[in-house]
Amino acid sequence: MSFSVPAPLEARLDELVTHYPVKRSASLMFLHALQEHFGYVSREAVEWTAAKLGLQPINVYELVTFYPMFRQEPLGTTHVKVCRTLSCALAGSAALREQFCKKLGLDSHAHAPQTTPDGKFTVEFVECLAACGSAPVVLVNEDLHERVTAQAAEKILSEGSRLEGAAKGKTPVKGASGAAS
Amino acid sequence: MSAPVTPPATAATQAAPPPPETVTVKVNGKTVQVPKTMPNWQGKPEATTMLQAARCAGVDIPHYCYHDKLPVAGNCRMCLVEFGTPMIGPDRKPVLNEDGSPKIARSVLPYEPGTPRGAIACATPISPGMEIYADSPATKQMREAVLESLLINHPLDCPICDQAGECKLQEYSVQHGQAESRFVEAKVHKPKAVDLGPRIILDDERCVLCTRCIRFTKDIVNDDALGIVNRGSYNTISAFPGKTFDNNYTLNTVDLCPVGALTSKDFRFKMRVWFLKETASVCTTCGTGCNTTIGSREGVVHRLEPRANDAVNGPWMCDTGRLNYKWIARADRLKEVRVGGRKSTWSTALREITAKLSTAPAGSVAIVASARQTNEELFLLKRLATKLGAITDSIAREGEPDRLLVSGDRNPNSTGARLTGVSFTEAGIQLPKIAAGIASGTIRSLIVFGEDVTQHGIDASLLAKLDMLVVSDILPNATTEAATHLLPGAAAPEKRGTFVNVKGRLQKFHKAVEAPGDARPEIEFLQELADAVAGPTGTSTIEGLFNRMTADIPAFGGVQWSAVGDTGVTLSL
Numbered sequence: 001m002s003f004s005v006p007a008p009l010e011a012r013l014d015e016l017v018t019h020y021p022v023k024r025s026a027s028l029m030f031l032h033a034l035q036e037h038f039g040y041v042s043r044e045a046v047e048w049t050a051a052k053l054g055l056q057p058i059n060v061y062e063l064v065t066f067y068p069m070f071r072q073e074p075l076g077t078t079h080v081k082v083c084r085t086l087s088c089a090l091a092g093s094a095a096l097r098e099q100f101c102k103k104l105g106l107d108s109h110a111h112a113p114q115t116t117p118d119g120k121f122t123v124e125f126v127e128c129l130a131a132c133g134s135a136p137v138v139l140v141n142e143d144l145h146e147r148v149t150a151q152a153a154e155k156i157l158s159e160g161s162r163l164e165g166a167a168k169g170k171t172p173v174k175g176a177s178g179a180a181s
Numbered sequence: 182m183s184a185p186v187t188p189p190a191t192a193a194t195q196a197a198p199p200p201p202e203t204v205t206v207k208v209n210g211k212t213v214q215v216p217k218t219m220p221n222w223q224g225k226p227e228a229t230t231m232l233q234a235a236r237c238a239g240v241d242i243p244h245y246c247y248h249d250k251l252p253v254a255g256n257c258r259m260c261l262v263e264f265g266t267p268m269i270g271p272d273r274k275p276v277l278n279e280d281g282s283p284k285i286a287r288s289v290l291p292y293e294p295g296t297p298r299g300a301i302a303c304a305t306p307i308s309p310g311m312e313i314y315a316d317s318p319a320t321k322q323m324r325e326a327v328l329e330s331l332l333i334n335h336p337l338d339c340p341i342c343d344q345a346g347e348c349k350l351q352e353y354s355v356q357h358g359q360a361e362s363r364f365v366e367a368k369v370h371k372p373k374a375v376d377l378g379p380r381i382i383l384d385d386e387r388c389v390l391c392t393r394c395i396r397f398t399k400d401i402v403n404d405d406a407l408g409i410v411n412r413g414s415y416n417t418i419s420a421f422p423g424k425t426f427d428n429n430y431t432l433n434t435v436d437l438c439p440v441g442a443l444t445s446k447d448f449r450f451k452m453r454v455w456f457l458k459e460t461a462s463v464c465t466t467c468g469t470g471c472n473t474t475i476g477s478r479e480g481v482v483h484r485l486e487p488r489a490n491d492a493v494n495g496p497w498m499c500d501t502g503r504l505n506y507k508w509i510a511r512a513d514r515l516k517e518v519r520v521g522g523r524k525s526t527w528s529t530a531l532r533e534i535t536a537k538l539s540t541a542p543a544g545s546v547a548i549v550a551s552a553r554q555t556n557e558e559l560f561l562l563k564r565l566a567t568k569l570g571a572i573t574d575s576i577a578r579e580g581e582p583d584r585l586l587v588s589g590d591r592n593p594n595s596t597g598a599r600l601t602g603v604s605f606t607e608a609g610i611q612l613p614k615i616a617a618g619i620a621s622g623t624i625r626s627l628i629v630f631g632e633d634v635t636q637h638g639i640d641a642s643l644l645a646k647l648d649m650l651v652v653s654d655i656l657p658n659a660t661t662e663a664a665t666h667l668l669p670g671a672a673a674p675e676k677r678g679t680f681v682n683v684k685g686r687l688q689k690f691h692k693a694v695e696a697p698g699d700a701r702p703e704i705e706f707l708q709e710l711a712d713a714v715a716g717p718t719g720t721s722t723i724e725g726l727f728n729r730m731t732a733d734i735p736a737f738g739g740v741q742w743s744a745v746g747d748t749g750v751t752l753s754l
Binding site for chain 1: 405406407408409410411412415419420421422423424
């Protein structure tokens with residue numbers, strides 16, 4: 001797969017560099033923009049960023065691995081973020097996540113977000129989604145679902161499975177860019 | 182950045198520098214005067230730190246991430262110490278105790294004055310009157326806590342770890358650790374046996390994330406190849422996926438690593454370090470002459486490590502030089518004295534050579550020496566040559582220099598060969614003359630040390646014309662094949678001697694292992710030969726010979742063997 005950044009995006013990023021006293025400072029903005037465009041930050045995107053900013057790829061890779069909001073793999077069409085912070089945890093978010101994972105055949109104990117092989121779903125356990133009053137909450141792509149019950153979870157899954165899976169690494173995924181982490 | 186060598190010495194003509202400004206501090210209750218500034222990792226003066234001041238007082242503050250020759254990172258927290266500073270009253274005057282001594286305010290948390298607050302000794306500058314409590318209960322408690330934290334996810338696999346025996350984690354655990362672990366949770370597992378590059382294996386679970394390796398490769402080698410990926414307790418040292426950590430200095434990270442995370446593929450699982458005998462030596466791979474420590478056991482060399490010498494190599498050495506020892510143990514080493522192609526004895530061979538040389542007409546002998554030989558050997562060869570009216574030379578060996586340590590001159594002792602008069606400004610310039618002399622029949626005997634002259638214009642057909650071909654070498658080659666008298670010699674770790682590096686540093690090296698079979702250090706049989714042919718030197722020891730040489734050759738300035746320490750002396754050339 002060849003990696004190419006469209007000219008308008010590149011022009012926007014080139015202009016962005018001029019806002020900073022040192023080129024390196026633009027690293028995060030580059031990664032955000034590339035993830036927004038491609039849906040995830042690929043190895044090629046890291047190398048491209050490094051070359052653009054006069055850095056070594058490892059310098060950029062450190063950032064990509066530091067922030068969980070940067071994805072190194074394409075995400076599923078439906079990205080389910082289950083809140084794990086206090087009030088959601090008390091309201092049963094662990095069981096909710098377990099339910100999602102079990103239904104989709106994913107490992108509920110894994111540390112990182114997981115995507116189904118058909119590319120339809122990604123399930124992730126995330127920190128506070130800032131809706132503690134209506135725990136447990138789940139963010140499905142950019143839609144917040146509050147007081148999510150087992151039935152509501154089923155509905156999310158059935159709606160999601162009607163959508164077509166994102167082909168790995170080709171279709172830019174909507175709503176994949178660094179939403180609340 | 183600057184290369185890790187000391188800045189050039191100030192010229193003798195300059196006025197003596199003013200005495201350095203000092204600051205008085207107390208370390209563990211002992212008053213010491215320390216310089217206000219001390220050299221930083223680049224050798225530039227910078228405010229003296231608590232760690233450096235403590236060192237001046239003979240107190241070693243434990244640390245992992247701090248290293249004299251690397252930028253300060255201050256991330257391991259091991260060097261946390263409690264300290265105090267003189268109290269200043271509202272009138273900006275020092276507050277005094279009843280006995281008139283300055284009142285000291287101990288460092289405490291600003292919001293919790295009962296709790297001592299440590300500062301990292303590696304990065305905190307001293308101030309006048311400061312007191313450093315490197316042994317106080319609070320300091321000890323901080324150290325114990327830091328060590329406990331560093332050991333949380335450590336695999337504690339010391340029995341199979343290569344670093345065991347020279348591991349800071351072990352040493353500090355003995356001094357500051359706890360016998361029992363309070364940790365009941367599951368340890369975080371990280372990548373093990375990561376193939377970081379052609380010479381390095383990384384065990385991320387043993388890593389304490391001090392970043393010495395990252396700083397070394399970035400700031401010293403200029404190869405920004407390593408970084409820390411992931412975060413929190415998943416922090417991991419890594420190269421960019423798919424890229425290898427492969428520069429000519431990677432093995433220094435193994436020395437730098439205070440724990441067993443970075444290991445050398447060459448040395449990994451080969452030998453427990455406490456069995457190794459350490460011998461001070463000098464690398465023979467190029468004209469820089471990096472100081473080394475040879476680790477050997479029962480006559481076998483197991484590893485070379487750089488030995489710190491700011492006048493030559495700093496604390497580093499290149500990977501090429503470090504791994505250039507395997508050939509010493511090669512099975513095809515020359516181990517027998519051979520006369521006329523048959524196994525013989527030293528006494529027979531030396532008797533025959535002496536007889537032949539003693540009656541050789543002037544100009545009928547030529548000598549090709551090697552700039553890999555020691556000064557003492559070259560001095561004896563030159564003595565022989567003078568007596569015999571022999572034409573001498575050595576052979577140049579050149580390669581690409583780098584910006585750090587590797588010299589373009591790949592002989593360890595070209596300077597010595599020139600100083601002893603064996604070779605001239607340009608090594609090898611006399612070789613065509615020697616070849617012509619053999620061809621015309623004026624040169625009847627040739628003495629070759631450590632070089633294959635068939636590669637340098639004196640081919641086998643020319644060698645066949647000689648009456649006598651004396652060859653001393655370590656490994657077989659076309660010249661040793663043609664020898665009438667073959668004298669097996671010794672590699673540098675098998676003998677003692679001195680070299681002069683490309684910058685005129687005269688350096689001594691010691692014997693670590695025995696030469697195999699009948700092979701002997703060249704100095705021994707050369708001395709016999711030179712004494713028999715050219716008259717006695719009046720000494721039978723290497724020390725005596727060295728002193729004789731330095732007295733005879735003005736460039737050595739009469740320096741005595743005993744005055745050349747293990748880090749050498751600089752000759753004024």
